[in-house]
Amino acid sequence: MPLHVPPAPAPALRTVLTALGSPTAVREARTPSLLRAQGPASPELPLPVHVLDSASTAGGSTTHLTGWRFLIRCGDRAVAAAETMLTPDGWAFSHFFEGPYIPSTxxxxxxxxxxxxxxxxxxxxxxxxxxxxxxxxxDCDADAATGRLAATDLLVPLAPAPPGIAAHRPHLAAELLPVLTHRVTRAPLLGSPA
Structure with missing residues (x-):
């Protein structure tokens, strides 16, 4: 079945288009693949970016929207991504980036x-x-800006995934969230990255 990609807010898309049209923004992005791209670059496949609330448990896993991510396509491949963020004044361009999460996505x-x-x-x-x-x-008709993970939703870890979690293997949220919650609560005991 086809995926139902939600439309990004028009102001978020406009900020990405403006940044793509700005030689300064592209040059300062430190994304060599975007700098070397031949031909026009276009933002595609907008995906809302949610953060799992740290107080969530497997029985009530809530999230909050932090932005929208667009894959930047040049020709037949994605060369970078652009991220927008929600500010008190509305949507703003955040940054361009590249790396393993782009082909993994x-x-x-x-x-x-x-x-x-x-x-x-x-x-x-x-x-x-x-x-x-x-x-x-x-729920394909849900508002993409809101969300609670349903037990039957699928989570597909992107590469690189944490040790012991297989990337690109779909997991029911009800099965993976307890594992993630356990690891997150143990992480402070093991030390945190400085």
């Missing part, structure tokens, strides 16, 4: 697109584990 989206059920794709950040997952929300 594309791969996870291709995998999800052939699943037997329709989903609304989102990105879920779990900061305590330095982890990012493709969140396949079962």
């Amino acid at each position: 594309e791969r996870a989206l291709r995998q999800a697109d052939v699943l037997p059920h329709a989903y609304q794709p989102r990105l879920l950040s779990i900061p305590g584990l330095y982890m990012l997952a493709l969140w396949l929300h079962g």
